Each structure stands twice: as structure tokens, then as C-alpha cells.
Amino acid sequence: MTSLFSIVETLDGLAREVAGEEGVKVVKLLAQKSSMTDEELAQKTELNLNKIRKVLYRLYDARLATYRRVRDSETGWFVYYWQLEKNKIYEFASRKTRLVIKVLKQRLNFEENNVFFECGNESCRRLNFDEAFDVGFTCQNCGAPLTQIDNSQIIEALKKEIRKLEKSLEEK
Numbered sequence: 001m002t003s004l005f006s007i008v009e010t011l012d013g014l015a016r017e018v019a020g021e022e023g024v025k026v027v028k029l030l031a032q033k034s035s036m037t038d039e040e041l042a043q044k045t046e047l048n049l050n051k052i053r054k055v056l057y058r059l060y061d062a063r064l065a066t067y068r069r070v071r072d073s074e075t076g077w078f079v080y081y082w083q084l085e086k087n088k089i090y091e092f093a094s095r096k097t098r099l100v101i102k103v104l105k106q107r108l109n110f111e112e113n114n115v116f117f118e119c120g121n122e123s124c125r126r127l128n129f130d131e132a133f134d135v136g137f138t139c140q141n142c143g144a145p146l147t148q149i150d151n152s153q154i155i156e157a158l159k160k161e162i163r164k165l166e167k168s169l170e171e172k
């Protein structure tokens with residue numbers, strides 16, 4: 001299973017994309033239970049039933065949620081029990097995680113293969129060797145001299161994040 005944090009983050013983002021803030025509310029509730037009816041969802045979110053149904057159909061359309069239809073033996077009406085499509089969500093989350101790993105590795109490669117310079121002023125930007133050389137090792141923003149900086153902490157942080165994400169994929 002992908003780490004809980006990234007799943008929650010992904011779920012919120014997905015739900016928002018598909019069905020707005022109301023989608024986020026509904027998905028949060030569905031994530032806590034195995035299934036819920038549209039009426040239960042309307043009660044808990046204090047949204048009206050029509051609104052809830054619209055949200056649910058959007059989630060269904062995006063294959064994030066599915067339902068089971070059961071006939072109520074007393075009323076003869078159908079009751080819809082909604083649940084999240086967990087496999088789809090995990091699949092989406094791991095695809096996203098792999099993409100993030102790829103971007104972080106590119107960044108790591110850039111950090112490991114460059115030396116960087118800065119003036120020490122918070123509001124000025126960091127330059128790589130070619131950029132610093134071009135400006136004669138003088139900050140173009142504040143005029144202070146540029147000195148080489150140690151980026152080993154950035155490299156360590158990137159490696160740690162990559163390891164964490166790769167581990168979360170293995171655990172799935």
C-alpha cells in the first residue's frame with residue numbers, strides 16, 4: 001500500500017478535480033466506511049440529496065466510486081450503497097508517485113552535477129557555475145560578490161525523499 005499521506009493527498013486532489021469541494025467531503029466520508037447510501041451522505045455533509053447524487057455520479061463517471069443496488073424489502077425501492085474504487089485510486093496514486101520520483105531524480109542529477117553560487121542575500125537567487133561566470137561572480141540583483149555554496153543538504157534531502165517514495169511503492 002502506498003503511504004497513507006500520499007493516498008490522502010491524492011484522494012483529496014482527485015475528488016476536487018472531479019467534483020469540487022463537495023466531492024472532497026463525500027470522498028472523505030466514503031474513505032472511512034466500507035459503504036454509505038446517498039441519504040446517509042446527504043445527512044452527514046448537510047448537502048441536499050440532489051447535490052449528493054450529482055457528486056456521486058461524477059465520481060462514478062471518473063471510476064472513483066461505485067455502487068451496489070439493493071431492493072428494500074419493505075418499500076420495494078432501490079437503495080444505493082456507494083463505495084470508493086480503492087484499486088483505481090491506488091493505481092492512480094502509484095502512477096503519480098512514480099512521476100514525482102522521476103522529477104526528483106532529475107533534480108538530484110542537476111544538484112550533483114553542478115556547483116552553485118550565491119551572495120547570501122535571502123531575496124537573491126542561486127546561480128550555477130555558468131550563470132555565475134557570465135556575471136563575473138557578482139550578484140546582478142544586489143551587487144554583492146557570489147561565493148560557492150554547499151548543496152549537500154539539498155542532495156541529502158532529495159535522496160531521502162526519493163528513498164521514501166520508492167519504499168512506498170514497494171509496500172503496495
Ligand SMILES: [Zn+2]
Pocket residue numbers: 119120121124125139140141142143144
Ligand atoms: Zn544578491
